[in-house]
Amino acid sequence: MPRARSRALVHGQAAPGPIENAIKILVLGVLCLVVIVPFLTVVSTSLAPREQISAAGGLVLLPRGIDLSAYRALFSGGVVSRALGVSIGVTVVGTALSLFVSCLLAYATSRPYFVLARPVLLVVLIGMLFSPGIIPVYLVVKQTGLLDSLWALIIPTMVSGFNVIVLRSFFQGIPAELTESATIDGAGEWGVFARIVLPLSKAPLAVVGLFYAVGYWNSFFTALLYISDAAKWPMQLVLRTYVVNDAAMGQAELATENLPPQSSLQMAILVVSMVPILLIYPFLQRHFAKGVLTGAVKG
Amino acid sequence: MVQITRRGALAGGAAALGSIGALSACGSGGGGPAESGGGPAPMPTYTKFEGVTPDWVGDDILLDGFRSYPAEPVAGIEEPPGDGRPISFITNIPGAIPPQRGENPFWQAIEETIGSELHIDMAPNADYEAKFQTTIASGDLPDLINIPMSTPDLPGLLSATCMDLTEHLAGDAISAYPYLANLGPEYWKGCVAEGGIFGVPVPRLFSRNFAVLTRRDLLEAKGVDPDVQPETWDEFVALCQELTDPAGGTWALTRMPGNIANMAAGIPNGWHRGEDGAFTHYIEHEAMTASLEAQLALFEAGVLNPDAFLANASTRKEWFAGGRAALDYDSFVAWTQYESENIAVDGFSVGGIVAPPYQGAEAVQWLGGALNSITGFSAASEHSVETLLAVANWFAAPFGTAEHLMKKFGIRGQQFELEGTDPIPTSRGVLETGIGLQYICDAPMAYYFPGRPEIPERQVGVQERMAAALSRDDGYGLYSPTRDQKAAEIETPVWDAMSEMVQGRRSISEYPDVVAAWREGGGAAIAEELAEAYEAAEGA
Incomplete structure (x- = not known):
């Protein structure tokens, strides 16, 4: 009998190894960040206190406190x-x-x-x-x-x-x-x-x-x-x-x-x-x- | 009362100031409408309104200044100017969207005062041109039309769609409209087309003069004289270095003050008409390489925010207001706006530096664009020209008059409260008054800030420093078809090259090639057309 394959078959194909998985996670993670960071910046800047926005020069990634004055x-x-x-x-x-x-x-x-x-x-x-x-x-x-x-x-x-x-x-x-x-x-x-x-x-x-x-x-x-x-x-x-x-x-x-x-x-x-x-x-x-x-x- | 002195002749445009006819044909920038034909336009006689006494007296170019609002504003108009029928107006709005007519007591009060309903068709600033052009193309014209200065073939549009006002405004005829007569000839030049006056001006001029704005409070904290005025460009660069602290996340400048460097190098404003009658653009001036070197020196000194070439106006303002930059480069309007928006910030105070000479050059100060826009009266309007002029006259009321108080601040107890004699807008008043009335017609800005007389005093001081060497754009009021069609296309490569050169990414020695390409692309044709337009307007 042939030796059992070291990787399980998924849909008839060998399951990806740890390096492939890591690369996929990295690429997908970067893509997620590309989408999430601008969105987060928009929401955070809308809620950030004036001092933080002034100090940051306009855009804020994470607000220090919540300020609803803009809304x-x-x-x-x-x-x-x-x-x-x-x-x-x-x-x-x-x-x-x-x-x-x-x-x-x-x-x-x-x-x-x-x-x-x-x-x-x-x-x-x-x-x-x-x-x-x-x-x-x-x-x-x-x-x-x-x-x-x-x-x-x-x-x-x-x-x-x-x-x-x-x-x-x-x-x-x-x-x-x-x-x-x-x-x-x-x-x-x-x-x-x-x-x-x-x-x-x-x-x-x-x-x-x-x-x-x-x-x-x-x-x-x-x-x-x-x-x-x-x-x-x-x-x-x-x-x-x-x-x-x-x-x-x-x-x-x-x-x-x-x-x-x-x-x-x-x-x-x-x-x-x-x-x-x-x-x-x-x-x-x-x-x-x-x-x-x-x-x-x-x- | 202090008399503002305007020492010496205005640089650059001095040769063109000999006659009223000449006034119709020279001036400042960006494509004015005078048509190349028909001889000198008969201009309105300028009569400064004397009903209000400023603390600092200006003239037809320089702005008045006031420490406080007059206790008893003068009422210069007794009868409502309207004819009882609705007047329609299309305009942009510069700020927040105001409550509309049915919900806006200020709007209703204005209508009652002028004696006609005002139907205002609004669009945001950035989209106004699209709406304006569609409206014009459809032929669906309101009575009053806010016409942007960038409109293609402006003279053709004015003469084809707007009432000819010459007979009612030329010479002493304008005396029937004293607030319009208070507008200097520089403003009217832009309203001339085909030898006639086809609109009323929405003035800017000196309020759009640019200076290096300073955060006085930050300068003081650094041990620098808050009202410092460098005597040379080198001193200016040294000041910038003193105000820069990259480790602390602060840089002196929000952006490259390119035109300040041009002024420092003694380059005339916009298009310059030489003694031989030939027109040259400032980018062709021999001192441009010196200006680029002056800018490169700033860049290499590391005094600009690293994002200075990418940041938009909002970000720049955040840097300046937030203390990440001590110097900005902007106009008197922006100065007042900074003070207004940061009134609650402890110690926030703005000053101004005018262009200091670069390497012994005779520095000049560029005069700001004369007009924000022109208001044309639709030729198809059912209102009489007298009615529409009377309405424009009402909205041209200068600072300190009852009409000015009404149009800018509204009604006491509703849109403003009094502190001493100063009207302080309520938050409701700020919103309700922003309906674009200043674009029907307006008086030149006056230096004034409620409750803070030191602000207009500083602004007047900067104005005085500028007044010594003002430089006009001789191309203002002249029409060039090639400029209409190709200016943006041929200028963009020049601006791009300049930007690369002042950042050290391209050699300044290549600048003559850039200018040669610009001339070949249409710059030379524009110069010829402007010269022809000047001759035609002069009636020569």
Whole structure:
């Protein structure tokens, strides 16, 4: 008999030795640090006391004590809390509407008996491949009376051609036997769509929903162009105001109470703008890999 | 009352000061709008507002200074300037996002005072140009337009989209608007296009003069005279070395004071018009190599923070405010802002050093950019030009007037409280007043700090030192299409080369080649166009 191998087989391959393991741990550890250190720095700087930030010259890795003054300053005017409300509202409503319209469009164009499927799909593809440009869209928004309305943040970007294609590909992959048997059982087109197709499409819906949600959440340029009333600005535009404008919280020409350090304010608003969208990921994680792969291989 | 003296003629631009027409065609930097055609623009007659008496009196260039706010601010305007109909305005906002109209008592009080609703379309500073350009391209223009100085083809835009104000402002006609008449000719030069006046200025000029700002408290702690003014560049380098302690994590300078070195080497500001009428940029000046050597000396002395060439403005400010650097390089506006933001820090005090001469050169002091922006009145506005000018006049109210107190500080008991005669903004007031009104029109900044008269006194002292050898940018107010299109593209390699040279990573002997490439890339064409624009504006 051959001598037993010194290393156990894992999935038919020899288990890595200690040196290989060490290298993997080192490489993965460095990669983790690359992700964690900036994140930790952002959170720590937002919480660090003024003296520590001044001594460190702006950024702090670990805070010596907790100072919430930056968060108090951000929320004191009501601007940040209102912007959070706007962003959450636009993201929730926009994602729901986008999913609804995209699903209808994808389902209709995935049915082989729908005679207009190809022309409609062509329109979707043209919209995906050729951007109309800023000014024409601005003029459309203006002519439709959407300027300074939160609907201007949703309607122009409500349907993404890419997401429609992903959903359509998945819908096409659902066995025809399932939809036919539902039809035989008396289900109409709406019944098939709502009771058979959608329940089978949780994974791609989760992924497409996440794409839409992240898109709405991160969007600031549409708000910059279309929204005059700063009370309707979403979080990302507020974030840019404070982070990109270096002197944002200072007040030239006026003596005022001592403000938290600028770095602290900037990092605090970064945290505030990141947390809500980060909270969504754990709930969608189990669908995510499956949904992305499904859309990718069927395209 | 102290009279500020402005000794001697202004260096650099002196030749261009002979006439009002000339004023329309020379000046300071960054692409002013005067069109190369139409002859000298008829400029408004400058009449300094005499209703308020400063403690330090400035003039059309130098800024006034005040120890305290006047006890009884003068009301210069009796009738509300508005016509009762809403006035729309698009602008950037420089600071925190203010409460909007419905929730902002200050905003409502301003509307009541001027007699018209103000509908302000705001954008953050960094994104304003994108919003502005989209708005212009769409033709969806508000009544008042905050036009950045960097706008491409500024003269074309002004004359195509804005009301011609010449008839209402030229010569003595401006006397109907006394606060606008209080703005010196240097400000109006930038508002000229195609021989006419197409906007009102949002002035800066001296408030944007740069100095080496000092932490006086840190200097004192080191046993250095807190109000030190080095007499030579070598003394300046020695001072920097004294203030540097790498072991303690402190370096004298937050960044390389490149333009201070240029001034120290006697290089004129921006574009300079020579006696032969030819324009040359300061980067072409023969003393530039001396300036680069002066900067290299600073670098080699190890007095700059090791991250000085990477740090952004926020970090730089943290170093200076946190005591990790005793010297910064910034403007009078930044000086006041430092004092304001660190008012609770014990002993925090800022001073200023002006450029000392380098190796016997005759140091000059560069005059800051005249304008922050221009406010144009949309040609499509339904308001009369008189109404919009009256509104601009109201917002141009100078320091010490009732209108100034209202627009800057708001209402006593709401946005500010009085300490003595000084208005002290409440935290609510700081937020509510930040709605961008200063970009409709404004008076030149006055040196003043509530409750701290020693601050304006120091600033006036630095201004006096600068006033002795001011240098203007002769290219201000002149339009060059090539500069519009190519300036950034051809200048970037020059700035990169300079940065490498002052860090010892590239030989300064290569500098002439860098300048030659710049001239070939478009620098020479810009010089020619500026000369032509000057001749045209002069009517020669």
